[in-house]
Amino acid sequence: MSMIRVENLTFAYPSSYDNIFENVNFQIDTDWKLGFIGRNGKGKTTFLNLLLGKYEYEGKILSSVQFDYFPYNVGQKEQWTEEVLRQVCPLAEQWELLRELSYLDVREDALWRPFSTLSNGEQTKVLLAALFLNEGHFLLIDEPTNHLDTKARETVSAYLKKKKGFILVSHDRCFLDDCVDHILSLNRASIEVQSGNFSSWFENFRRQQELELAQNRKLKKDIESMEKAAQRTAVWSNRVEASKYGNGPVDRGYLGHKAAKMMKRAKSIELRQQRAIEEKTGLLKNLETVEELKLSPLPYFADTLVTFKEAAPVIDGKRICQPLSFEIKQGDRIALDGKNGAGKTSLLKLLTGQRSESCGTITMGSGLVLSYVAQDTSQLNGTLSEFAENNRIDESLFKAILRKMDFSRIQFEKRIEDFSAGQKKKVLLAKSLCEQAHLYVWDEPLNYIDLYSRMQIEKLIQTFSPTMIFVEHDLAFRNAIATKTVEIKK
Incomplete structure (x- = not known):
């Protein structure tokens, strides 16, 4: 050791x-x-x-x-x-x-x-x-x-x-x-x-933040009360001091002593206030604020969006998984489960038109609009503004979403190829959140994504209930959002 x-x-x-x-x-x-x-x-x-x-x-x-x-x-x-x-x-x-x-x-x-x-x-x-x-x-x-x-x-x-x-x-x-x-x-x-x-750390961290928030609220009230008390004491002191003159025979020594006492009290309140402010500035430095994200899924005119019937991707003339039969209905959030290489990504690419060779039939509803998050981020390059323009998404909305996903404004000045792996994945997720779609197709969306953003995306999906088909191996995330699981076997 x-x-x-x-x-x-x-x-x-x-x-x-x-x-x-x-x-x-x-x-x-x-x-x-x-x-x-x-x-x-x-x-x-x-x-x-x-x-x-x-x-x-x-x-x-x-x-x-x-x-x-x-x-x-x-x-x-x-x-x-x-x-x-x-x-x-x-x-x-x-x-x-x-x-x-x-x-x-x-x-x-x-x-x-x-x-x-x-x-x-x-x-x-x-x-x-x-x-x-x-x-x-x-x-x-x-x-x-x-x-x-x-x-x-x-x-x-x-x-x-x-x-x-x-x-x-x-x-x-x-x-x-x-x-x-x-x-x-x-x-x-x-x-x-x-x-x-992690769970014990997160619980301790959460309790510490709650404690500091409570202290922060109390100190804020104390500071406001002390500010008002200091103002009142200063006014009283000035009035007493002024009464020593122009009011006929008075005990100026007594009044001066009284004014000095009030001024001393005002200084004491001011010192306590300064200490409270210093204590307050030591709080909440590590506070993680997770802003709520929004999504605008499109309603579809029919209950069933996609039907798979004995379908499987085919590569070089060979079927790469056992045939699948299932439906994607409105409100479904279907998790594709299976070992690496079983064909999960290939199946999603059949849906998005990136692959065409398959067996069986895949019937997609008329006019179906898809939003896709790819597993691979290696092709991302250029500025965020160029990315937004090339993908025909609203740049202001796109950057606002990234800000909510913990991007600093400085990050907007960098090129995407210089981002961390997690930040690149957030670019693809933010693009998808900008898109109004009937069906969201996400391929391992959480690769490299930090814990807070994972929980943020969980809450988003639970709130807006988009229709989804996705691949994700984070068990906590999958258990939180999937309504169905389809197992893919080689």
């Missing part, structure tokens, strides 16, 4: 407008299973890169352990998987590799296949297994769940629960709850380390 100490850490990118970290201090134990959470763009991946020594910074990061990073960059994916893993953990024995793969439900023959032929989920699992075999290293795991289906998330979560010595960046609440014992949170004005899982 050893400690990783961060002392007076300050960092900003050369082209940045402000510091990402400023005089940050905390320490973590290398035996912890540490969940790392925070809003998109707040610096989670940046901090991992600072631990890896990729950037220059002010302050100190003190550690006696070597850091490994996931996702591991595989240069030659045509190599056998075993060869790739030998580069990741050169001292591990083959039996150790096979043991770790068995824990992760990966078949042995994966070692003797080209790495490129493994699914994204299999690649995630084998690389995690290899990285954990580097004895004495501390693993930095950056959003591993984005390529994992629901079953795989459960498997990897159970695997991580048996390990120790890692930082895990994830926005999946159930995943975090199942495998971490501490939380490192990037708040708006501070960084905190706390024992427990």
